[in-house]
Amino acid sequence: MKAAIFGVGQGGNALMNLISSDYEVVACFDNNPDKWGSIISGLTVRSPDKLLDDNPEIIWTGSLNADVAIDIENQIRGLGFDGTVKHASDLKNRYDLRLAELRLIGDQIRKRRVTGVIAELGVYQGKFARELNQNFSDRQLYLFDTFEGFVPEDIASERGLSKANPGDFSDTSEEDILNKMPFPGQVEIFKGRFPETIPDEEILYAFVSLDADLYEPTWQGLSYFYPRLSSGGVMLIHDYNSMQFPGVKKAVDEYLNEQKLFIIPLCDFHGTAIFIKA
Missing domain, CATH: 3.40.50.150 (Vaccinia Virus protein VP39)
Structure with missing residues (x-):
């Protein structure tokens, strides 16, 4: 399953390793322009407007703050993504x-x-x-x-x-x-x-x-x-x-x-x- 990660802070970086055996991580995104163009685990961080370019089937939000994760999910939906959205914050709370x-x-x-x-x-x-x-x-x-x-x-x-x-x-x-x-x-x-x-x-x-x-x-x-x-x-x-x-x-x-x-x-x-x- 093709996956993308939105938010490449500490949570997003951990997700790269945690989910790579179950998903093909094809893209990563961040709202911070300073991170655009940087390389994370071999992937170039891109702006949110490129969200649908690789046709991900699932997008993980990388924020460990549950409220921020919901805001990002709303942003993802607003950009036209209708697939599955999951959150690093949920994964962290279930398994520490x-x-x-x-x-x-x-x-x-x-x-x-x-x-x-x-x-x-x-x-x-x-x-x-x-x-x-x-x-x-x-x-x-x-x-x-x-x-x-x-x-x-x-x-x-x-x-x-x-x-x-x-x-x-x-x-x-x-x-x-x-x-x-x-x-x-x-x-x-x-x-x-x-x-x-x-x-x-x-x-x-x-x-x-x-x-x-x-x-x-x-x-x-x-x-x-x-x-x-x-x-x-x-x-x-x-x-x-x-x-x-x-x-x-x-x-x-x-x-x-x-x-x-x-x-x-x-x-x-x-x-x-x-x-x-x-």
Whole structure:
């Protein structure tokens, strides 16, 4: 079946890999003129007025925002397409690869008796932290975040990498996070700019979720957590293949090259990557 993708942001890029075994992806489109003419997985991004040129039987919208996806579907219909329209946002909501991977990793950590606490750098509103607390209910969970959004010092280190602003992701609080935790007694919060909040005692980590979004805290997170991962410990890096936060990939690749390490990118909508310490 011939398919096209409308919207070549992070969701659209993930779709290229996720649906290629079931569909022949023949075209991709975007509303942003700056993307027209660029190449995505061997296809040239085109303007919406070219939508019907390749006679696709199905069009996938690439936006991960459900409301935006509906707006794009209406636009597609207005351009005369009467075939099937599906949404990356629906696929993401039905199947979250990162959460599925977390459960499998948890089973392996328990089976192999990997020692250490669990941690997350970049908690925001605590959705993934809740899953960590649920899956590792017998272990301490250390949560590192400013709980006030991005700080100016880290924004200054972006060097034009992203459009992040001080205070982004500030709609959260320590109290809200703890209220979401199924086992709050196992949770310890470290509020403030990382790495200024690193505990004084020496700690081993069995699993770390690194979700700092920006170059500087990502680099600092790798520098702190990786040497303290137990043998068999796992680090899950959010936004490694993010188009919104390219500083993450820059920091990770620089650290990997310096330490001669390797990671495995996952084909999910979060742009996740994973590595295991030998």
